[in-house]
Amino acid sequence: MTERTFSIIKPDATEKNLTGAVNAVIEAAGLRIVAQKRIKMSRAQAEKFYEVHSARPFFGELVEFMTRAPVVVQVLEGDNAVARYREVMGATNPADAAEGTIRKLYADSVGENSVHGSDSLDNARIEIAQFFTDDEIVG
Numbered sequence: 210m211t212e213r214t215f216s217i218i219k220p221d222a223t224e225k226n227l228t229g230a231v232n233a234v235i236e237a238a239g240l241r242i243v244a245q246k247r248i249k250m251s252r253a254q255a256e257k258f259y260e261v262h263s264a265r266p267f268f269g270e271l272v273e274f275m276t277r278a279p280v281v282v283q284v285l286e287g288d289n290a291v292a293r294y295r296e297v298m299g300a301t302n303p304a305d306a307a308e309g310t311i312r313k314l315y316a317d318s319v320g321e322n323s324v325h326g327s328d329s330l331d332n333a334r335i336e337i338a339q340f341f342t343d344d345e346i347v348g
């Protein structure tokens with residue numbers, strides 16, 4: 210089934226000028242980038258986006274990280290896009306990520322893990338709506 214998922218290229222990756230390298234892995238995996246913009250996430254945006262993790266000990270660090278440099282927010286489209294992108298990203302902790310995945314290739318640590326991808330179709334819809342209007346997505 211054709212799906213859309215939400216992706217963020219995180220500050221550790223944009224700082225290292227890896228936007229194009231990450232996008233090359235995404236496209237080689239058969240996912241189409243149907244919307245994309247580079248933004249500086251505000252503290253309010255980061256706190257809202259990661260609200261589900263607000264009780265975690267790493268929440269403060271996570272918000273600091275996500276707001277320290279620009280990110281690239283994206284909508285990816287393709288067959289089973291939610292699960293496919295999670296495969297392409299690799300495990301949350303780069304130390305556990307499979308060969309060829311974005312996190313294995315580029316990420317340094319569980320905190321600074323280069324990319325985010327939605328964990329379900331419902332969350333994909335919610336996350337896309339936080340950053341994109343319908344007319345910004347051109348499939």
Ligand code: CMP
Pocket residue numbers: 262267270271301319320321322324325326
């Ligand atoms: P993400 O998929 O964006 O969703 C939640 C994020 O929290 C996750 O990626 C990691 O970047 C971050 N995270 C998860 N576990 C830890 C941890 N133990 N320490 C710091 N950050 C973490």
